[in-house]
Amino acid sequence: MKFIYLLLFLPAFGMVSCQTKKNAHPGQQTAEGEQQYYTCSMHPQVMLSKPGKCPICGMQLIEVKKTLNDHSDDIVLNDEQIRLGNIMTDSVTSTGIGDKIYLTATLTINQHKTTSISSRVMGRVEKLYFKNTGDYVKQGEKLFDIYSEDLNTAKQEYLLTLQQQSLVNNAPIDYTRLLQSAKNKLLLWGLTENQIKELALTNHSNSLTTFYSPVSGSITALDLKEGDYVMEGGSIVHLADLSTLWVEAQAYTSQLAQLDQKGAVLVQIPDMPDKAFSGRIEYANPEINPDTRIDLIRVSIPNKDGQLKPGMPAYVIISSTKHPALTLPIDAVLRDSKSATVWVSTSRNSFVSRMVQTGLETGDRIEIVSGLKPGDRVVISGAYLLNSEYKFKKGSSPMAGMKM
Numbered sequence: 001m002k003f004i005y006l007l008l009f010l011p012a013f014g015m016v017s018c019q020t021k022k023n024a025h026p027g028q029q030t031a032e033g034e035q036q037y038y039t040c041s042m043h044p045q046v047m048l049s050k051p052g053k054c055p056i057c058g059m060q061l062i063e064v065k066k067t068l069n070d071h072s073d074d075i076v077l078n079d080e081q082i083r084l085g086n087i088m089t090d091s092v093t094s095t096g097i098g099d100k101i102y103l104t105a106t107l108t109i110n111q112h113k114t115t116s117i118s119s120r121v122m123g124r125v126e127k128l129y130f131k132n133t134g135d136y137v138k139q140g141e142k143l144f145d146i147y148s149e150d151l152n153t154a155k156q157e158y159l160l161t162l163q164q165q166s167l168v169n170n171a172p173i174d175y176t177r178l179l180q181s182a183k184n185k186l187l188l189w190g191l192t193e194n195q196i197k198e199l200a201l202t203n204h205s206n207s208l209t210t211f212y213s214p215v216s217g218s219i220t221a222l223d224l225k226e227g228d229y230v231m232e233g234g235s236i237v238h239l240a241d242l243s244t245l246w247v248e249a250q251a252y253t254s255q256l257a258q259l260d261q262k263g264a265v266l267v268q269i270p271d272m273p274d275k276a277f278s279g280r281i282e283y284a285n286p287e288i289n290p291d292t293r294i295d296l297i298r299v300s301i302p303n304k305d306g307q308l309k310p311g312m313p314a315y316v317i318i319s320s321t322k323h324p325a326l327t328l329p330i331d332a333v334l335r336d337s338k339s340a341t342v343w344v345s346t347s348r349n350s351f352v353s354r355m356v357q358t359g360l361e362t363g364d365r366i367e368i369v370s371g372l373k374p375g376d377r378v379v380i381s382g383a384y385l386l387n388s389e390y391k392f393k394k395g396s397s398p399m400a401g402m403k404m
Contacts, residue, residue: 038063039392075390076350087382089345092372096322099360101258103297105249105267105314110300113241115215119230120190123148126208128226130219130237137239139216144236145208151189155205158182162200217241245308247299249316253288256295259318265299266317269308277301281318325359326368332380333358333366334387342372343379343386351379351386 038061040046040054052061077087119125127145130137137143161182165175186196190211199205217239224236247267251259261284267277285296299316301308333356334341340358343351356371372378379386 036063074346074350074352075386075393077389078349081389082349082382085382085385087385088380089377090380092326092328092368092374092376092378094324094374095327095365097325097327097360097362097365097367098319098322099258100362101251101255101318103249103251103255103316103318105247105299105316107269107308107310107312107314108246108248109220109240109242109310110244110246113217113244114220115217115239116235117143117211117213117237117239118233118235119146119211120188120232121146121148121151122230122232123151124229125224125226125236128222131222131225133219133222135219137213137217137219139213141213143211143213145210146230147208151209152205152207154182154185154189155199155209158186158196158199159203159205162203213239215239215241242303242306242308242310244300245303245310247301247314247316249297249299249314250294251297253293253295259284259297264319266319267299267301268315268317270313270315272307275307326372326374327365328368328378329380330361330364330366332378332383333368334383342368343383344372345377345379353386353390 037047037049038051039048040057040059040061042059043054043056046054046056046061048061051063053059054061077085081087123146125144126147129142129144158179161175161179165179183196186199187193191199191209192212195210218241219237220240221238222236223234223238224230230236259281261281265279265281267279269275279299279301281297282300283296283298288295297316328342332342335358339355341353341355344354346352354371357369359367359369361367
């Protein structure tokens with residue numbers, strides 16, 4: 001009885017086994033060492049065991065036969081395919097390459113060229129000659145008038161000493177020294193030599209005293225208005241010379257090791273594409289902001305025509321020192337999330353895919369750290385077409401199974 005069941009089971013097993021081989025994927029084995037499948041000329045990743053239409057674009061699938069014992073990774077093209085594919089090669093050579101780091105920046109006031117003008121005496125500001133932030137003040141122009149009891153008393157003392165000196169010629173008191181002492185007091189409180197000379201000539205003291213700007217610059221802040229009282233040393237107006245500006249850029253701590261503080265720096269203004277400034281890093285903050293992990297880098301640029309304004313955005317491009325390296329055009333390297341490959345010419349019209357390790361990128365060039373040697377001829381145009389041709393003929397990606 002068991003023997004009868006065994007005879008019935010074996011034919012059934014054979015039928016299942018044959019059916020499994022018949023439906024093998026992705027293709028069918030049609031001859032010894034040969035595999036057949038159907039693919040799309042536009043989407044070679046499609047590989048089906050039966051004829052039909054491409055599930056992606058709807059084109060009719062074509063038949064492909066792949067030799068299973070063919071382990072060659074070379075792709076051989078004829079002259080017409082190379083011409084139509086615009087496939088060009090070039091020899092790998094050693095050239096100089098340096099990294100470029102792009103930092104976002106902002107134009108700010110050069111703090112070395114700012115002046116804070118304060119009152120040297122206590123009093124009431126009766127008049128301001130400039131009342132708007134941004135007004136340009138020339139050196140020597142009137143800034144404000146002040147009424148000060150202390151200053152008026154000092155002016156009267158100077159006039160009195162001057163009168164006594166002219167009346168008493170042979171007095172034992174040295175009025176010259178007294179007069180110089182009174183004059184020095186007026187100079188320390190902010191009067192100019194011309195104001196003191198005018199005081200002596202007119203022999204009259206005005207209750208209001210005018211103060212003049214010691215420097216030229218644009219008003220960045222007004223700390224009071226007309227009629228306000230000011231204490232001795234109280235700030236009145238802030239001026240900034242905008243003939244030069246600072247460009248303050250932010251660099252992350254991960255970028256600091258790559259920065260060459262002696263290298264060339266190029267400053268570009270997005271709002272003025274035709275303007276670019278060259279310079280060097282003048283200052284790098286020795287302290288890192290612990291919250292943002294950002295360091296501040298500063299570059300100084302000229303602003304003679306006054307077109308640049310504080311607050312404008314800018315880019316700081318820092319170039320590192322060039323070093324010799326093997327480089328290729330960026331388009332010659334095919335990259336995905338895991339690896340990078342190039343197509344190398346092995347002989348006439350024959351190409352093989354090779355994995356490489358890349359380094360710096362600058363402009364249209366990329367550094368090849370390993371995988372190539374000087375003199376190798378690499379495909380610099382048409383690499384993507386070779387990739388598609390490989391998938392079409394071999395049925396897999398040239399990157400599959402590659403290891404460095």
